[in-house]
Amino acid sequence: MTATAPRTTTRRSTSDAGPGDAVGTGHAACHHGEILQGVFLDERGRPCQALVTLPMNGPGSTAHFTLRPGTPPDDVRVTPAGRTKARAAAVLALRECAARLSAAPCGGVLTLTGDIPVGLGMGSSTSDVIATVRAVADAWGVRLAPRTIAGLAVRAEGASDPLMLAPGPPLLFAQREGRTLEALGPALPPAVVLGCALGGGAPVDTLALPAPAYDARDLDTYEHLRRMxxxxxxxxxxxxxxxxxxxxxxxxxxxxTHGEFPVLTRIADRAGAVGVQIAHSGNVAGVLFDPRPPGLNARLRRCARDLEREGITPTRVFTTHPSPNSPISPKSHHPTPSEDSSRGRAHLGSHRPAGPDTSRRRTRLPAV
Incomplete structure (x- = not known):
């Protein structure tokens, strides 16, 4: 691929950039866990782990990358410290971009900001990684295709959510291979999601979880859910x-093994919800409502009150399918999956928090 105009921000000098340095910016949104995750057949009939995420705009990661010509390509300093996956992505992206321009790779300085809770299954590390790759490419003046970004993300963190393809149609995405198994259609059905945090909002160490193990019966079950x-x-x-x-x-x-799962489904049934969804790598969950029957606001309020009584913290309300006739006021909900957050203001306010506010005081949700 040849060099083109930068994706986001043109090269520029800043007070932190030295002579000849170039600065790039990249952004990536997050998601709200998965609608479906398991094992499925790919186009060759091979079992393959894959997922369908529940997209959500609003929280995200923003990366600023300053090239340091003449430094080794693995000399990348990261703020905040400890973002090892983002650092690995920066090194990979530096080599990729330099190779496309037949230039010598170099190191640089990466600064990450954002507001995605860590460890809840909302794609915080993937958002960091994708924002980083975009920032490095921007600094070089190179545009990378989504499938290239996906490949770099998988190499950097071992698996990747399909955030590099958002916003877009719902995808069955092979997270360990960085490729789409199936585009399921134009958009998810209309649903209003009342988000909440299980497990007291504590981060989940996914590396400590047992590796997924699937058999032939699981494959049949997940293929049935795929058809549904x-x-x-x-x-x-x-x-x-x-x-x-x-x-x-x-x-x-x-x-x-969420202890609150039976309570969550019982509350959802009592509130007239159509179902629930839970991140398969964290504690974020959502109660799904059809927005079209009357009385949605009352059902949402009742559900939020019932969740709080059971010690489950409601966090946000958003929709999968915004429209002019949506029952949720534009002033009262978080940005939705059809809104391209990369075109809005970047989230620059603070470093990403370790988790949501899970105090037992009443959670203030957007008015509905």
Whole structure:
């Protein structure tokens, strides 16, 4: 691929950049866990781990990268310290971009800011990695295709959510291979999501979890859920979307074992929700509502109150399918998956927090 105009910010000098240095910026949004995750057949009939994320704009990672010509390509300083996956992504992206320009690779300085809670299964590390790759490419003046970014992300962290392809249609994405198995349709069915944090909002150490183990019966089950989700997307069937999310979350309990899962599903049923979804690598969860029947606001309020009574912290309300006729006021919800957060203001306010506010005082949700 040849060099083109930068994706986001043109090369410029700053007070921190020395003579001849170039600075690039990149941004990536997060997601709200998965609607479906398991094992599926790829185009060659080979079993392959894959997932369908629940997109959500709002929180995200922003990366600023300053090239330091003449330094070794693995000499990358990162702020905050400890973002080892982002650092690995920067080194890989530096070599990739330099090779495309037939230039000598060099090191640089990476600064990450954002507001994605860590360890809840919202794609915080992938967001860091993608923002970093975009910032490095921007500093070089190179545009990288999403599939190239996906390959670099998988090499940097071992697996990657499909955030480099957002916003876009729902995808069944092979996270350990960085490729799409299937585009399921134009958009997820309309759903309003009441987000919450399980496990007291504590981060989950995914490396300490048992590795997923699937057998032939699991493959049949997940392929059935794949067909259901495909039909839900094609028909705009919110109830079927909820059934898929709940079934996938229930299967995921074999690995995550959330003690609140029975309570969460019981509250969802009582509130008239269509289902639930839970991140397969963390404690973030959502109760899914069809926005079209009357009384949505009352159901959301009741559900939030019931969650709090059970010690489950409500966190946010957002929708998968914004429209002019949405029952949620534009002033009252977080940005939605159809809004391209990369075109809005970057999240520059603070370093990413370690987790949500999980105090037992009443959570202030957007008015609905």
């Amino acid at each position: 989700l495909r039909r839900a997307v094609s028909d705009g069937d919110s109830a079927l979307l909820g059934r898929v999310g709940t079934a996938s979350a229930r299967l995921g309990q074999r690995r995550l």
